[in-house]
């Protein structure tokens with residue numbers, strides 16, 4: 001099986017007019033960086049891929065994940081992980097319970113706990129499992145949100161300005177963790193960013209979306 005995320009003849013329409021067009025293959029472990037001016041349609045493209053497109057838009061074309069056509073599947077059945085800049089943690093749950101949410105079922109309680117603790121160590125948050133999210137800094141919350149996504153065992157990763165709230169040092173660390181994990185787990189990554197450093201760190205292809213309805 002060819003592990004990849006393929007956007008085949010994707011065209012998103014608004015009010016019946018083409019907004020953006022994308023035709024691209026992202027191989028497992030590679031990152032495609034999507035840039036372009038504000039409002040061009042970058043987040044809309046991600047919503048089409050996750051199956052959460054607003055009814056204001058019409059998505060055409062196909063999304064193939066690891067060779068399977070997932071275009072018509074409901075969002076929860078696509079197994080795509082997405083990380084936003086403002087990812088919120090559930091405030092009424094501990095950090096550990098936030099991480100457990102969305103983790104595939106199976107395994108003993110102690111195996112699940114060990115996975116959560118290893119995940120926290122990976123993002124430099126050892127011993128944070130019992131903490132209340134309200135006591136975390138913005139950067140710490142972002143790292144928990146990243147690990148929550150990774151622990152859900154996604155088959156592809158989408159990043160929507162995911163690092164922009166982190167300071168420079170933390171940004172580089174979290175970014176490296178994402179790209180390293182994607183390579184280890186052979187996951188294709190699509191990253192939306194305005195930041196040239198993010199694009200450079202990803203090391204893959206960069207495309208600039210243009211707004212077709214303004215041309």
Ligand SMILES: Nc1ncnc2c1ncn2[C@@H]1O[C@H](COP(=O)(O)OP(=O)(O)OP(=O)(O)O)[C@@H](O)[C@H]1O
Pocket residue numbers: 036037038039040041042043044045054056
């Ligand atoms: N629910 C909606 N209904 C109608 N139009 C929308 C809706 N959501 C977004 N839009 C419009 O669709 C266009 C694309 O929006 P989108 O959020 O995808 O842009 P973007 O490239 O991600 O922008 P930014 O870089 O500012 O986040 C914009 O003109 C936006 O105003």
